[in-house]
Amino acid sequence: MRWKTLAVLTLASVVVGCSSSKEQELEPAPLPDFTETASLQQEWSRSVGDGQGEFYNKLIPAIEGNRIFASDLNGEVMAIDRLSGDKIWEKDLGHQVSGAISVNGNLLFVGTLKGKVVALDANTGEPVWSAKVPSEVLAPPVSNGYVVVVQTQDDRVIGLEADTGKRLWISDNTPAVLTLRGTSAPLVTSNLAIAALSSGKVIALDVQNGAPVWQQKVTLPKGRSELERIVDIDGGLLLENGILYVVTYQGRMAALDVESGQIIWQRDSSSYVGLGQGFGSVYVSLASGVVEGVDKNSASAMWSNDQLLRRQLTAPEVISNYVAVGDFEGYVHLLSQADGQYVGREEVDSDGLRVRPLVVDNWIYVFANGGDLVAYTIK
Numbered sequence: 001m002r003w004k005t006l007a008v009l010t011l012a013s014v015v016v017g018c019s020s021s022k023e024q025e026l027e028p029a030p031l032p033d034f035t036e037t038a039s040l041q042q043e044w045s046r047s048v049g050d051g052q053g054e055f056y057n058k059l060i061p062a063i064e065g066n067r068i069f070a071s072d073l074n075g076e077v078m079a080i081d082r083l084s085g086d087k088i089w090e091k092d093l094g095h096q097v098s099g100a101i102s103v104n105g106n107l108l109f110v111g112t113l114k115g116k117v118v119a120l121d122a123n124t125g126e127p128v129w130s131a132k133v134p135s136e137v138l139a140p141p142v143s144n145g146y147v148v149v150v151q152t153q154d155d156r157v158i159g160l161e162a163d164t165g166k167r168l169w170i171s172d173n174t175p176a177v178l179t180l181r182g183t184s185a186p187l188v189t190s191n192l193a194i195a196a197l198s199s200g201k202v203i204a205l206d207v208q209n210g211a212p213v214w215q216q217k218v219t220l221p222k223g224r225s226e227l228e229r230i231v232d233i234d235g236g237l238l239l240e241n242g243i244l245y246v247v248t249y250q251g252r253m254a255a256l257d258v259e260s261g262q263i264i265w266q267r268d269s270s271s272y273v274g275l276g277q278g279f280g281s282v283y284v285s286l287a288s289g290v291v292e293g294v295d296k297n298s299a300s301a302m303w304s305n306d307q308l309l310r311r312q313l314t315a316p317e318v319i320s321n322y323v324a325v326g327d328f329e330g331y332v333h334l335l336s337q338a339d340g341q342y343v344g345r346e347e348v349d350s351d352g353l354r355v356r357p358l359v360v361d362n363w364i365y366v367f368a369n370g371g372d373l374v375a376y377t378i379k
Helices: 011-018
Strands: 007-009 040-047 062-064 067-071 076-081 087-092 097-104 107-112 116-121 127-132 147-151 157-161 167-171 178-180 192-196 201-206 212-217 238-240 243-247 251-257 263-269 275-278 281-285 291-295 301-305 317-319 322-326 331-336 342-347 358-360 363-367 372-378
Touching: 062 097, 067 097, 076 097, 107 147, 116 147, 147 192, 157 192, 157 201, 167 201, 238 275, 243 275, 251 281, 275 317, 291 322, 317 358
Parallel strands: 007 178
Antiparallel strands: 040 372, 062 067, 067 076, 076 087, 097 107, 107 116, 116 127, 147 157, 157 167, 192 201, 201 212, 238 243, 243 251, 251 263, 275 281, 281 291, 291 301, 317 322, 322 331, 331 342, 358 363, 363 372
């Protein structure tokens, strides 16, 4: 099988492999001292099975209306009232889940470690259909209500019929020799399926038949070793007002026109977790642990915060006037959107945080590695 030719690396091995001996000795930055001007108040907490597991999964919950859906590694899927924390239903899939979770209308979609896409009824948790795909699914399958688009670890992109799971099309792409463990979730519009690949390329396909519409190389690999040449796009794609924002590992951040794929601007950057947006800025957690605010129009850095170096940050998310990021020790950190100043901190779970927080109506939801799903509001 083609995916067996890939060397899929965890973040830890890449960091060690790309560091000098001096850099290997550096510890994560200590928690910074600060004057608290914002804090998180816990509203509820609920355990979702065994959480993320040990395979460097990023099992991101999904929110639809007043429900939040989450899955653990072992296939325990749960629907929860997002305001009260009350469990609505729970279902055991009987499969190890590696790509979770998305929702569209009355259907939930998850991907499994053994290459299945499973659709569940969002109201009951009952299985609706399952479909086999070529290799493991490390990001949520996504749907526009008619087509479900899934990206596999070997950079294949597949379109499935949303009602039945029948395969409609498949796009084969050549993956990089070495990749990080993970893929970016595709974006699906009414006419396009957009996917980011391990080669540092973004492709747009006709969502109905999988025909290529455009492709754009965001960055070119550099360096002598295969480790130095890793340019995965694992952190997710951000689409706003017809502009697609993307960032690669060891490469660039770029803004693209979503209809043509043309680059509007780009800047040097390195991130394996992705982007957030708000207040006319794009926010990025760099691989180094620096958090930056970048102007959407000019690509210039508005501010940069280096107080969280080497703390393996999650992707940023905006809540109220703040940018929230999680770290490997289980803390959520709050930075000012205006100037990046450190303003608040909350410890969630000592097992750490790997997936971006989710924000709806100034509620922030954090799914910890150990399985605790916790809801907070700003105090």
